[in-house]
Amino acid sequence: MTNQLIPERLKSARESLGISMAEAARRLNLSKIGYCRYEYGDRTPSPQTVEVIARVLGTSVAYLTGESEDMKPDFIMISKKEAPELFELIETLSTYNSATQKRLLAYAQRLNSKPQK
Template structure:
């Protein structure tokens, strides 16, 4: 049976209006609107037609209600991608013990945040991995959302950060820190990020410029895919578990981890593996 909000999510993720989806699927725009409002139930063949036009498996459209973040950007397509990432995170949390959210109190200053996290006076370390170690889930926006700036949101007490795939390594690092400030409720996230990344007492020297040139990757997601691979679960298996195409899954981790990994077997490790991040 079709889940109305799933049809809306898939259509929004593809950046289509009801009229555009109608032209691609052969289903009338009026019927699509009624399906999305739950006023009519489509036949299985119609669900297949809609799924094919949307490039989603039909099972995606009949799965339970998708998660809804507490906030999101104005770009509906990017918000839809965030919903898919939050759903992916929920799947991971059913298999792994991930770091729990551990952020300082709201509006904690950059210096106090560094002190609470026991950072020295040098440049901040890999920001993606630092955030992950404090329970922040970091994902990439798919490349078709490259016009959307990095953003953050909360879902059921878990903070999420979404980075722009087109950003330079320097910009992505700054964006991750700026979104930390947003999660902490700061009114001036740019100033917070600048002070957090490089305290005033530090010299902006060659070593820091070399650091800026690095592409920051995800230690958490790298561990996840490694453990899954060791249990015979490929990224393709993961995508099928989520009722997504592999390209959609790759878009959520683009630049953060290599997912084109070898390995076959039955999907899903047995039991729960404990993942810990050490800095």
């Protein structure tokens, strides 16, 4: 993995969140100018910074570096403090065997596809 950020992918990830360059910079704890330099390709972030950018913008390093077309993140971090029910659900699901996990996933997908009232 090269971790060489593709500026167009950075812009696409930011735009998919519907946020401005200034907001992206704020979320990344960067100056607006510093962020803009990454998005315009004037500066190349370190591999560690690319990982942080991916996490903050909710995408994957592979997407930002052109190794994948899939914008979905490689992993999701769930805080027990911020989402205790979700944390407990994931913790419980991880104890089930693969077949049960697949059935539960199919059930959740069916629930998600039904219109909510």
